[in-house]
Amino acid sequence: xxxxxxxxxxxxxxxxxxxxxxxxxxxxxxxxxxxxxxxxxxxxxxxxxxxxxxxxxxxxxxxxxxxxxxxxxxxxxxxxxxxxxxxxxxxxxxxxxxxxxxxxxxxxxxxxxxxxxxxxxxxxxxx
Amino acid sequence: xxxxxxxxxxxxxxxxxxxxxxxxxxxxxxxxxxxxxxxxxxxxxxxxxxxxxxxxxxxxxxxxxxxxxxxxxxxxxxxxxxxxxxxxxxxxxxxxxxxxxxxxxxxxxxxxxxxxxxxxxxxxxxx
DNA sequence: GACATAATTCGATGATTCTGGAATTATCGA
DNA sequence: TCGATAATTCCAGAATCATCGAATTATGTC
Numbered sequence: 001x002x003x004x005x006x007x008x009x010x011x012x013x014x015x016x017x018x019x020x021x022x023x024x025x026x027x028x029x030x031x032x033x034x035x036x037x038x039x040x041x042x043x044x045x046x047x048x049x050x051x052x053x054x055x056x057x058x059x060x061x062x063x064x065x066x067x068x069x070x071x072x073x074x075x076x077x078x079x080x081x082x083x084x085x086x087x088x089x090x091x092x093x094x095x096x097x098x099x100x101x102x103x104x105x106x107x108x109x110x111x112x113x114x115x116x117x118x119x120x121x122x123x124x125x126x127x
Numbered sequence: 128x129x130x131x132x133x134x135x136x137x138x139x140x141x142x143x144x145x146x147x148x149x150x151x152x153x154x155x156x157x158x159x160x161x162x163x164x165x166x167x168x169x170x171x172x173x174x175x176x177x178x179x180x181x182x183x184x185x186x187x188x189x190x191x192x193x194x195x196x197x198x199x200x201x202x203x204x205x206x207x208x209x210x211x212x213x214x215x216x217x218x219x220x221x222x223x224x225x226x227x228x229x230x231x232x233x234x235x236x237x238x239x240x241x242x243x244x245x246x247x248x249x250x251x252x253x254x
Numbered sequence: 255g256a257c258a259t260a261a262t263t264c265g266a267t268g269a270t271t272c273t274g275g276a277a278t279t280a281t282c283g284a
Numbered sequence: 285t286c287g288a289t290a291a292t293t294c295c296a297g298a299a300t301c302a303t304c305g306a307a308t309t310a311t312g313t314c
Contacts, residue, residue: 012151018223019142022302024135031225040261053303055262074260074311085223086231089216096145096212098158104213149272167291177274182292184272201281201290 017064037079144191157207164206
């Protein structure tokens, strides 16, 4: 029942896909955009970088499986892939927190599991 | 009551301090070493890199506050700083998980908060 | 088919990073 | 003080990365 854990190699790749100003900006915007994601052009405009520069970074993130791309006519829409992010965080908690994940989970920060597990508002958003 | 959240700039710095093969190797070894940490020389030997190369990477990680250094005679001992790692993970959960941290916490992975929320068992272990 | 738009790939350039040799600093022991 | 050890800083070279202009591919519209 392990949540498939990343290898260090893959973890490095995923970390590198976020460890740069433009790239973290891209990802945060995609996260903020939610399930709809954003067209590549919108991200580029929002960040003020050239379209080809953005493609360069998106390619990295797609390679790392942190984002997905779907063509919609002339537009290519990007979305954050939360499952990969979960794997990355899982790796950090497992491998970088001394075997005690709880010491790296800011106390009471996230309502890890809200009192009522029944209906979480977040559903298919991050498939 | 926010757990001091990292700025994107600082988060990039912390991510970059891990997003490289040698550096992630360093950090994982420090984590595995536990509270005792490791002398710089031991890390270098364990990773098979030159001492000066290791210093270069350790400096990055120290700058990012992910490791701490204490001199012990001729040896300088390094330790992983879990509080910084917690901040990093906190940032990722808050800013990169669509406002719903739980979707990035591999289900039932860590016993996030044991049944009793009052007393956190993990304490001074990690400075 | 011809044209316009969205995005990527190609090519080049400047900047940054990673690495290790050599020199330097700090500590310990005799 | 001298020598040995641990680690860092200094320096240079090679490699990688980030950026953007130009060309290319893919799609939609007329």
